[in-house]
Amino acid sequence: MVPTNYYLALAAILFTMGAMGVLIRRNALVIFMSVELMLNAANLTFVTFARMYSTLNTTSVYNGQIFVFFVMTVAAAEVAVGLALIVAIFRNKQSIDVDQLNSLKG
C-alpha cells in the first residue's frame, strides 16, 4: 500500500504547479487550467485524508470523498462561467492575454 505522505507530496507538487501557472502564465485558458490543477490537488488531499482516517478507525468516514464531489460540481460551474467570461473577453479584445485587461490600473 502506498504511504499517505506520497499522495500528499504529489498533491503539494500539483498545487504548486497550479499556483505558479496562475501567477506566471498570461493566457487566460492556461490560467484556468492551472486553477483546475489546484482544485484537483486539493481534491487529492481530501481523498487521501479520507482514506487514511477510514483505515485508522473501525467505522468508515466518507466526509472527504463527499467533499470532493462538491468541489468538482463547483469547479464545473466555475468553468462554465469562466469560459463564458473568456469568450466574452475575447470577443471584446480579440485576445485572452490577461495582461491586456488593465482597465482598472490606478
Place this chain on the structure above:
Amino acid sequence: MMDNTSGFFSLVPLIVFLPVLGMLINLIFGSKFSEKGIGAVAATASGLAFVVAVLQAYSLSVAPAAQNIPVAQWIHIGTLVIDWTFRVDTLSVTMMLVVSGVGTLIHIYAIGYMHEDVRFKNDEGRYRRFFVFLNLFIAMMMILVSGNSYMMLFVGWEGVGLSSFLLIGFWYDMDTLGRPSFANSNAAKKAFIVNRVGDFGFLLAAFMMFWQFGSTNFDNVFAAAPAAPAWVILWITIFLLVGVAGKSAQIPLYIWLPDAMAGPTPVSALIHAATMVTAGVYLVTRSAPIYTLSADAQYIVATLGALTALFAATIAVGQYDIKKVLAYSTISQLGFMVAAVGMGAFSAGMFHLITHAFFKALLFLSAGSVILGMERGHHHLAHGSHGDHGGHGSRAEAGTIPEVFDPGDMRNMGGLRKQMPVTFWLYMIGTIALAGIFPFAGFWSKDEILADAFKNYPHVYWILSAAAFLTAFYMGRQIWMVFFGQPRHEVAKHAEESPLIMTAPLMVLAALSVLGGLLNMPGVDTLSLWLKQTVEQIEIGEFNPQVALISTALALLAIFLSWWLYMRKPIQAGQPDPLKKMLGPIFTGMENKWFIDEAYWFVFVDRYVDLARFLAQTVDWNFWHEWFHNSVIAAGFVGLTRFLADPVDLGIVNKVSKVLADAVQASAQSLRKIQNGFVRSYALSVMLGVVAILGYLLFK
C-alpha cells in the same frame, strides 16, 4: 331710619358713575345729538351727581358717622391692600357738593359759551369733545374727593391732571387768539409737567406712609401717625406739600396756572379756579391729623401759602389780560386757603375754598362773557365792513380792526357796563365778594383766616393782609378798566350782552357769592361744626372785630386808590398804565411776572436742554457712537476677526487640514503603484496574503 339713610349711602358710587355715563353717552352717541342735546346730557349727568351728593349730605346730617362704601378690590399684594372704597364723611361730602354744584352750573354756562366759541374758532366738531372732557373731569374729581385712601385719592389726582391737560390744550392747534400755533398745547404740556413734579412729592409721601404705617388708608394712617417718629411726620408732610404746591399752584410750582388760562373759559372757572386747584387744600385738610402733629410742617405750609398769596397778588396788579388777572388772583386766594389749613384753621380754609369756588367761578365765567361780548363786537364790526365793501374790503379795513385782536386784553375794553349791563352787575358782585367787603361771602371766609392768623401766626397775618389789600386793588383796577371810562377800542363800543343760558348760571353763582357767608357765620359756625364731625382738630373760629375792621378798611382804601389811579383820569387808548410812572421798575416786574418764567426757563429748562444736548452730543454721539462704538467695539471686533482669520484660521486650521490632505495624497500616490492592472500580480498578492495568514495561523 337707619335703613333709609344707609340706602342713600349706598348710592355714593353714582357720583362717579353718573358723569362717566354721561361721558360715554356723548362719546358714543354724541354725533347724533344736537349741540343742545350734548350739553343737556353732560349737564344732567353732573346735576344728578349733585343730587346724589345732596342725598349723602342729608344722610350724614341724620347719621354723622363716616361711612366706607366698598366698590371693588383693586390691589392686593402681600400686606399692601388698596381697594376702591368710597368714604362718605362731612369733609368729602362738602367737596362733592362744591364740585358737582359749581360744576353743574358751569356745564350749563358752557352750553352757551362753547356754542359761540366753536363758531369763532371755526371748528364746530369739537363741541362734543368739550363736554366729554368736562364730564371726565367731574368723574375724576369725584374719585379724588371720595377715595378712602391716599392711593385712591392719587387716582383722582392724576385723573384731574389728565382732564386739565386735555382741556387746557382743547384748542391745541392755535393760540388764545385763534392763530395757528403751538401755544395752547405748550401751555397744556407745561401744566402737566409741572404737576408731575408735585405728583412725585405726593407719591413719595404715599410710599413713606406705606413704608412706615403699612397702609395708605386714611383711617390706618391717622391711627398710626401719632406713634411715628417726628422726622417721618415731617417728611410725609413736606412731600405732601410738594404735591399741594403742584396741584394748588403754590410757590414754587404755581407757574402752570396762568398758562392754563389757554383753555376755554368754563375750564378756567371749573378746573383752574373752583375745584381742581383746591384739591391741595382738601388734601391738607384731609391730612389734618398728620399736619397737626408737626408744628414745623404747619409753620412751613402757612408761610408758603401766605407768601404765595402776596407774591401772586403783586403779579395780578400788573396784568392786562382779564383772565390772567383772575388767574393770579386764584393763585393768591389758594395761598390764603393753604395758609389757613397750614395754620390749622381747617374750617376757615374749607370755608374760603367754598366761597372762592362761588365767586371765582362767577368772575371767570363773567370774564368769559366779557370776552365773548368783545368777540361779538369784533365780528359785528368785521361783518359790517364786509357788507359795505361788497365782500372784498374787509382786509382794507385792517386799519380800524387789526388782524389780530385780543378780546381778553383789558386795554381794549372800557365802558362795557353800558353794552353788557347784566355781566357788569354779576362781575361787580364777584369783585366785591373777592375783595372781601361786608357782607359778601369773601368777607366772612377771608376774615376767618385773618382772625386765626392774627391769633397764632402774626407774620402770616401781615403778609395776608398785604395780599388782601392788593386783591382789592387789582380787582378795582380791573373793574375800572373793563366796565368804566370810555371804550379804548372800536370793538368795545360794539360789544354785546351774552344770552340767558350763560347769564342764568352766573346769577345763581352771584346769589351764592352774596349769601355764601351764611354757611359759617361767626357765632353760628354751621360749616365748622359740620366739618368737625370728620376733622376733630378743627377749632371753631372766633370773630375778631379789630381784624375785620382793619381788613375792610384796607379793602376800601385799595378800591379808593384804584379809583384814584384808574378812574379819576381813565386810561386812554395806547396810554401806559398810570402805576408804571409811579412804581417804575417795580411795575415792570409785576407786568412781567417778576420774570419767574424766564428764571425757570434759564435755571431749569435751558439747563435741562443743555443736559440733553450734552447727553446726545457728547455722551451718546461723541463718546458712545464715535469713540466707544467705532474705536472700541468696531476696532476690537475687526482686530478679533483679523486674529481669528490670520493666525488661527490660516495658521492653524488651514495648516492642519493641508498636512492631512498632503498625507492622504502621498499615501494614495504610493498605493496607486500597487494597482498596476496586472491580474497576475493581484493573484500573487492574494496568494501571499493567504500564505501569510496561513503561516500566522500555523505558527502562532
